[in-house]
Amino acid sequence: MKKALGILIGLLFITLAQVQAQKKSLDKIAAVVGGTIILQSDIEMQYAQYLAQGNPEKQDVKCYFLQQLLTQKLLSQQAVIDSVSVTEAQVDDEISRRLRTMISRAGGQERLEQFLNRSVLQYKDEIRPDIREQLVANKMQGKITENVGVTPLEVKRYFDAIPKDSLPYYNTEVEVGEIIVRPKLAKAEKETFRDKAEVLRLRIKGGEDFATLARLYSQDPGSAREGGDLGFTDRSSLVKEFAAMAFKLKPGELSPVFETEYGFHVLQVIERRGEQVNVRHILIKTESTPASLARAKAHIDSIYNQVLSKKMNFSAAASVYSDDNETKYNGGMMLNAENVQSRTTYIPTDKLDPQVFLTVDTMKVGDFSKPDIFTSQDGKQGYRFLYLKSKTGPHKANLEQDYPKIKEVAFQDKTNRTISEWFEKRRKTTYIKIDPEYQACPSLKTWTTAIAN
Numbered sequence: 001m002k003k004a005l006g007i008l009i010g011l012l013f014i015t016l017a018q019v020q021a022q023k024k025s026l027d028k029i030a031a032v033v034g035g036t037i038i039l040q041s042d043i044e045m046q047y048a049q050y051l052a053q054g055n056p057e058k059q060d061v062k063c064y065f066l067q068q069l070l071t072q073k074l075l076s077q078q079a080v081i082d083s084v085s086v087t088e089a090q091v092d093d094e095i096s097r098r099l100r101t102m103i104s105r106a107g108g109q110e111r112l113e114q115f116l117n118r119s120v121l122q123y124k125d126e127i128r129p130d131i132r133e134q135l136v137a138n139k140m141q142g143k144i145t146e147n148v149g150v151t152p153l154e155v156k157r158y159f160d161a162i163p164k165d166s167l168p169y170y171n172t173e174v175e176v177g178e179i180i181v182r183p184k185l186a187k188a189e190k191e192t193f194r195d196k197a198e199v200l201r202l203r204i205k206g207g208e209d210f211a212t213l214a215r216l217y218s219q220d221p222g223s224a225r226e227g228g229d230l231g232f233t234d235r236s237s238l239v240k241e242f243a244a245m246a247f248k249l250k251p252g253e254l255s256p257v258f259e260t261e262y263g264f265h266v267l268q269v270i271e272r273r274g275e276q277v278n279v280r281h282i283l284i285k286t287e288s289t290p291a292s293l294a295r296a297k298a299h300i301d302s303i304y305n306q307v308l309s310k311k312m313n314f315s316a317a318a319s320v321y322s323d324d325n326e327t328k329y330n331g332g333m334m335l336n337a338e339n340v341q342s343r344t345t346y347i348p349t350d351k352l353d354p355q356v357f358l359t360v361d362t363m364k365v366g367d368f369s370k371p372d373i374f375t376s377q378d379g380k381q382g383y384r385f386l387y388l389k390s391k392t393g394p395h396k397a398n399l400e401q402d403y404p405k406i407k408e409v410a411f412q413d414k415t416n417r418t419i420s421e422w423f424e425k426r427r428k429t430t431y432i433k434i435d436p437e438y439q440a441c442p443s444l445k446t447w448t449t450a451i452a453n
Contacts, residue, residue, distance in 0.1 A: 030066060032433040033073040040435075042069060058233070063441030066434075070447060074139035074426050084143055086135045094131050096234050097125050109232040109278075121274065132171040144422050148413045158410035159399055167397045170405075173346045177314055177332035177387035179307075180324040181300040182380060183292035190259075190286060197264040204254060210268055210280060219282040223240060228280035232273065243268070246279045251420045288381045293373070294346070300371040300383040307387075308368060308415055316389050323382065332387065346392070356386065363388040 029039040046065040055061075079085070099120060106112035109120055116123050150158075200217055202211050218224040231284025236244045241260045247254055249269045257264050267281035288296075302320050306312040311318075318332025327334055333345045334356075349357055359369050369386040376382065392401055399406060427447060438444060 002104045006439075028435070030435050030438065031043065031453070032071060032169070032431065033070055034077050034430050034432075036073050036164075038066065038069045038073065041046060048432075051360055062099055062339045062439065062441045063438060066438055066441070067443050069446070070432070070444075072133060072261050072425070074423065074430065075140040076133045076424065077430075079136045079140040080141070082143065082453070084136060084140050086089065086132065086139060089136060091128060091132045093236060094135060095128065096236055098131070100233070100237055103231065107195075141419065145415050147417055148415050148418050150407060153406045154414070155403070155410045156399065157396075158413060159406050169394070169396055170348075170392070170402065171394050172349045173392045174349055174352070174354060174360060175345045175391075176334050176347065176352070177318065177389060178316070178327055178334060178356075178384050179318050179322045179332055179387075180384040181296045181303070181321065182323045182382040183288040183296040185286055185289065185292050188290060189289050192266075193284050193286045194257055194259075194264050197266055197282065199286075200282055201254065201266045204268075209233050210282075212282060214282045216397070217284075218282040218283045220281070223281065228267075228282055229270070230279055230281065232271075232276045234276050242281075247272075293381065296383050297371070297373075300385065303372050304368065304385050314368075334388070344408070345389075346405065359386055360388050363391070365391050379393035 006242055027408050028040045029037050030040045030043055030306075033148060043062050043065045046068075047062055049152050087414045090352065103109050103112050103120075106115055113119055113123075118126075196217075200213055203213060211229070214228030218228055220228070223230050230439060235247065238246060239262070241258060242265065245258055245265075245267060246269060249267075251269050251271055253269055255265070255267045258267055263285040265281050265283055267279050270278040270280060271276070299321075303312075303317055307314050307317050315331035315333075318328050322328035322332055330343075332346075336344045336347045336351070338351060349361075352360070359372075363369060363386070365388055367388050371383050373383055373392050395401065397406065424446070432447060434447060435446065
C-alpha cells in the first residue's frame with residue numbers, strides 16, 4: 001500500500017513538473033476576465049493533480065477548474081477596488097502550510113525538490129502570486145457576506161418551503177460535556193525522565209552516533225526510525241519551546257536537555273536554509289506516576305462533588321478546572337467533529353467516541369458520570385467525568401427540536417444566494433472572453449450567457 005502511494009505521489013509531482021516545462025510551447029489563453037488572463041497551463045496543472053489523486057480521466061472536470069479560476073479573478077479584481085488585501089505574513093503562512101503537506105506526501109523536502117526539478121525556495125517564489133490572489137479572493141468573498149444573517153422569521157420561511165417528503169431524518173443525537181484532569185508531575189518526578197535524556201546527550205557528546213541512539217531510544221514514533229531526523233520545517237510547525245531551541249543553535253551544535261508538552265528533548269541542527277531548519281532529536285516522554293495519578297483523582301473528585309452539590313455549575317467548572325483546551329472554552333461541551341464550522345454541540349450517537357457512548361448510553365439527561373480514568377488518543381492518561389445535557393431520539397426535522405441546524409442551513413442558503421447575486425452583477429459589467437473549447441461547458445453557462453449579453 002505504501003509503495004503504491006509513493007508511486008502515485010511521484011506521478012503527481014512528475015506530471016506537475018512536465019506541465020510546467022511544457023508551459024511555453026503548449027500554452028494558450030483559456031479565458032480573459034477584465035484585464036487578466038487565465039492560461040491553459042493553469043487548468044492543466046489542476047487536472048494533473050486530479051488524475052494523480054487516482055481520479056478517472058474526465059475531461060469535463062476542466063470546466064470546473066476554469067470556473068474556479070474565473071471566480072477567483074473576479075473577486076481579486078473587486079478586492080483592488082475595495083482596497084481588500086492580505087499581509088505578506090499571511091501569504092507566508094499559507095505557503096508554508098501547503099509546502100508542509102507536499103513535503104510530507106513526497107517523503108521529504110529532498111524528494112519534493114527532485115519531483116519539482118527546483119528548490120523549495122524557487123517554488124515558493126513561483127506560487128506566491130497565485131497564493132496571494134487566492135487569499136485576497138477568499139477575503140473579498142468574506143466581505144461580500146459579512147453582513148449576512150437570518151432572522152427567526154426567515155428560518156421559519158425556509159423550513160416551511162421544504163417539501164414535507166424531503167425533510168431530513170435525524171438519528172439519535174446527544175449533547176455531551178466533559179471535564180478532564182490530567183496528572184501533573186512534580187519537579188522531583190520529572191527528574192527521572194530528564195536524567196534519561198541527559199544520559200543520552202552525554203553519550204552523543206562523548207562521540208556516540210546521534211542517529212543510532214535516536215533509533216534505539218527516542219520515543220517519537222514519527223522520527224525515531226529516521227535517526228531522529230525531522231526534515232526541513234519552519235517555526236509555525238514546531239511547538240514554541242522546540243522552535244526557540246532549533247533556531248537558536250548553529251549547524252552541528254547539540255542542545256541542552258529541554259522540555260515541551262511532549263516530554264524532554266535533545267536536538268541537533270543539521271542544516272538551516274533561511275526560515276527553514278533541518279534538525280534531529282531524541283524524545284523521552286514523561287509518564288504518569290502513581291502519585292501524580294492519585295493527585296489527579298483527588299482533584300477531579302473535588303470538582304465532581306462541587307458540581308454534584310450545585311456549589312458550581314458544570315460550565316463554570318469546566319472553564320476553570322478542565323485540562324482539555326478543545327472543550328473547556330466551550331463550557332466543557334463537545335463539538336460535532338464533522339460539522340466544526342457550525343460549532344454545533346449536537347452529536348449523532350454513532351459519531352461519538354465508543355467509550356463516551358458506552359458511558360452516556362446508560363445515563364439520563366442531566367446526569368453526571370462518576371470520575372474515571374481514561375487514555376486519550378495521544379496515549380496520555382487522565383481522569384474525566386461526563387455530563388449528558390440533552391438527548392434527542394430519531395425523528396424527522398422540525399423547528400422545535402432542530403432549530404439550530406435548520407438555522408445553519410438557512411444561513412448557508414442565504415449566503416450562497418448573496419454570493420450568486422454578486423457574481424451575476426459583476427459578470428454583466430466585466431469583460432469576459434472564454435475560449436470556444438470551454439463555451440459548451442454546462443457549469444460555465446451563466447458565464448457564456450453574460451458574454452452574449
